[in-house]
Amino acid sequence: MKAATAAVMREIDRIAINEYGIPGAVLMENAGVAVVRHLETMLAPLSERKFCILAGKGNNGGDGYVIARHLANQGAKVKVFLLGEKAAVGGDARLNLDIIDLMGLDIIEITHERVWDKVKVTVTFADCLIDALAGTGFRGEPSDDMVQLIDMINAAGKPVVAVDIPSGVDADTGRVYGKAVQASHTVTLGLPKPGLFLYPGAECAGQLTVADIGIPAAIVTGQEIKQNIIMADMIGAILPRRSPAAHKGENGRLAVVAGSRGLSGAAAMTAAGALRAGAGLITLAAPASLQAVLAVKLTEVMTRPLAETSAGAVAQAAVQEIIGLASASDVLAIGPGLGCEEETRALVRAVVAAACCPLVIDADALNALAGYTSILTDCSALPVLTPHPGEMARLTGLSIQAVNADRVKVARQAAGEWGSIVVLKGARTVVAFPDGEVYINTSGNAGMATGGTGDALTGIIAGLIAQGLSSHDAAVAGVYIHGLAGDVAAAAGMVGMTATDLIKAVPAAMYGIKGY
Numbered sequence: 258m259k260a261a262t263a264a265v266m267r268e269i270d271r272i273a274i275n276e277y278g279i280p281g282a283v284l285m286e287n288a289g290v291a292v293v294r295h296l297e298t299m300l301a302p303l304s305e306r307k308f309c310i311l312a313g314k315g316n317n318g319g320d321g322y323v324i325a326r327h328l329a330n331q332g333a334k335v336k337v338f339l340l341g342e343k344a345a346v347g348g349d350a351r352l353n354l355d356i357i358d359l360m361g362l363d364i365i366e367i368t369h370e371r372v373w374d375k376v377k378v379t380v381t382f383a384d385c386l387i388d389a390l391a392g393t394g395f396r397g398e399p400s401d402d403m404v405q406l407i408d409m410i411n412a413a414g415k416p417v418v419a420v421d422i423p424s425g426v427d428a429d430t431g432r433v434y435g436k437a438v439q440a441s442h443t444v445t446l447g448l449p450k451p452g453l454f455l456y457p458g459a460e461c462a463g464q465l466t467v468a469d470i471g472i473p474a475a476i477v478t479g480q481e482i483k484q485n486i487i488m489a490d491m492i493g494a495i496l497p498r499r500s501p502a503a504h505k506g507e508n509g510r511l512a513v514v515a516g517s518r519g520l521s522g523a524a525a526m527t528a529a530g531a532l533r534a535g536a537g538l539i540t541l542a543a544p545a546s547l548q549a550v551l552a553v554k555l556t557e558v559m560t561r562p563l564a565e566t567s568a569g570a571v572a573q574a575a576v577q578e579i580i581g582l583a584s585a586s587d588v589l590a591i592g593p594g595l596g597c598e599e600e601t602r603a604l605v606r607a608v609v610a611a612a613c614c615p616l617v618i619d620a621d622a623l624n625a626l627a628g629y630t631s632i633l634t635d636c637s638a639l640p641v642l643t644p645h646p647g648e649m650a651r652l653t654g655l656s657i658q659a660v661n662a663d664r665v666k667v668a669r670q671a672a673g674e675w676g677s678i679v680v681l682k683g684a685r686t687v688v689a690f691p692d693g694e695v696y697i698n699t700s701g702n703a704g705m706a707t708g709g710t711g712d713a714l715t716g717i718i719a720g721l722i723a724q725g726l727s728s729h730d731a732a733v734a735g736v737y738i739h740g741l742a743g744d745v746a747a748a749a750g751m752v753g754m755t756a757t758d759l760i761k762a763v764p765a766a767m768y769g770i771k772g773y
């Protein structure tokens with residue numbers, strides 16, 4: 258599913274109105290009617306309900322007046338509060354405001370202190386609040402009177418239906434500067450906006466519905482929309498069908514270079530993630546002293562002992578062995594648990610520079626690349642990098658806060674600069690490509706915020722590449738399957754689930770998507 262930024266949505270509306278001749282008032286009518294249809298499914302019979310519509314001066318408020326008209330026609334009790342003066346409302350919104358004025362609906366301008374008591378009483382006795390204060394036109398921090406209104410809406414404990422986007426949420430980034438409406442439902446118009454999927458905006462949106470407002474499909478397909486939302490059907494189309502006559506050699510050879518003294522689990526979980534994602538033959542190369550324990554732990558995985566430093570990390574002397582292993586493999590996953598010794602870091606850089614198979618680079622291997630990202634642009638296949646926000650901060654020199662403030666922008670910029678696929682992990686993982694294409698993941702849960710789940714993701718993505726997926730498709734499918742496996746595992750209890758639980762749930766997640 259595509260997601261449109263505020264600017265793209267404005268452009269789509271402009272083309273619909275100016276080039277296709279669809280009056281803006283028709284789009285607004287369709288928007289308002291779509292919200293009323295949604296209210297019918299939530300609160301029928303509407304004739305027995307009381308609605309409080311909180312409208313702004315822009316077109317989002319205009320949608321609110323259309324909603325007010327249709328609700329009143331259905332016999333509902335409707336009160337409209339306008340954050341500003343009627344005289345300040347223009348265009349299609351004004352047209353619809355004038356109509357409900359003529360219908361005799363109660364429209365109260367919030368222009369002086371005395372009105373606030375009235376707002377409070379109405380909000381308290383309403384069955385449902387409609388947030389039509391601001392949509393894609395919202396900018397920056399909400400004004401004081403908008404904050405006061407948002408606080409009242411959020412404190413009411415009523416169903417809140419946001420029109421297009423909860424007021425206060427940045428449509429592009431999901432950022433909330435100050436306060437935002439906490440909606441129980443959001444009916445977004447035309448196309449979804451990225452900010453409805455990115456936190457904290459995603460949390461403000463509640464249950465999301467995308468409403469068709471009659472924009473010709475050709476306008477949308479004619480736009481270069483680079484934001485995608487990852488959904489199950491998209492992944493179902495990507496995952497390969499396994500031939501009934503398949504043999505293990507057809508499902509790929511995968512090498513994992515991971516682990517150091519005290520961090521053998523990271524290596525094990527990476528290999529196990531790949532195994533559960535369906536890779537055919539997996540070789541786990543780890544410091545020699547870990548080989549025995551890993552061989553016992555991972556029955557189905559081949560192990561390869563590597564030269565190690567006195568501290569038990571992979572030594573520089575292992576470089577040719579690893580490069581040789583990579584050239585005999587369809588994909589190499591490198592990084593989890595390698596540790597932070599400078600010798601190991603130099604080895605990682607040498608391997609990344611020389612390996613000729615696709616790479617999935619994670620954890621300590623990413624830290625080894627901080628200051629050396631130019632190596633990535635020379636890789637023979639687009640490497641997949643899977644940083645969490647801390648690793649991303651180290652790689653980019655930004656603070657973690659700055660990374661999380663605009664995850665799409667940061668991931669996209671890094672992918673472009675490094676000529677790599679960047680999987681910026683965290684709640685709502687973002688996958689970015691050098692051409693600016695971005696995918697936002699929708700699966701997963703907070704139970705995954707536990708050690709080892711990232712290692713599993715590295716294994717899953719590499720496991721999909723081993724089975725023949727392009728690095729592009731494997732990154733997109735990998736994050737979705739990983740999150741879905743987390744959701745499957747969380748069904749038995751979210752808090753306390755482990756990375757191992759998630760890994761075991763990977764086949765069930767893939768079965769859920771593909772049916773086998």
Ligand SMILES: NC(=O)C1=CN([C@@H]2O[C@H](COP(=O)(O)OP(=O)(O)OC[C@H]3O[C@@H](n4cnc5c(N)ncnc54)[C@H](OP(=O)(O)O)[C@@H]3O)[C@@H](O)[C@H]2O)[C@@H](O)CC1
Pocket residue numbers: 267270271281284285286288313314315316317318319320390391392393394395396397398399400403420421422446470
């Ligand atoms: N034809 C179309 O295009 C269609 C558009 N449609 C709908 O229009 C919406 C976009 O409408 P839009 O562009 O008029 O902006 P909108 O979201 O109403 O916001 C402007 C209002 O917000 C206010 N405001 C902003 N920032 C603020 C702040 N920090 N703090 C406080 N206030 C702030 C701003 O106040 P002002 O700056 O004027 O004082 C003004 O009142 C879109 O989301 C969809 O719902 C549909 O009907 C389909 C057809």
Ligand SMILES: Nc1ncnc2c1ncn2[C@@H]1O[C@H](COP(=O)(O)OP(=O)(O)O)[C@@H](O)[C@H]1O
Pocket residue numbers: 620645682683684685686700701702703704705706707708709710711712713714739
């Ligand atoms: N709140 C959350 N919602 C969804 N996914 C999450 C959440 N927290 C963490 N994750 C996922 O869990 C994984 C954690 O990876 P990472 O931080 O590298 O952990 P580790 O290094 O312990 O393996 C990432 O894939 C991330 O997207």
Ligand SMILES: [K+]
Pocket residue numbers: 317388389390391392419420421422423424
């Ligand atoms: K709104």
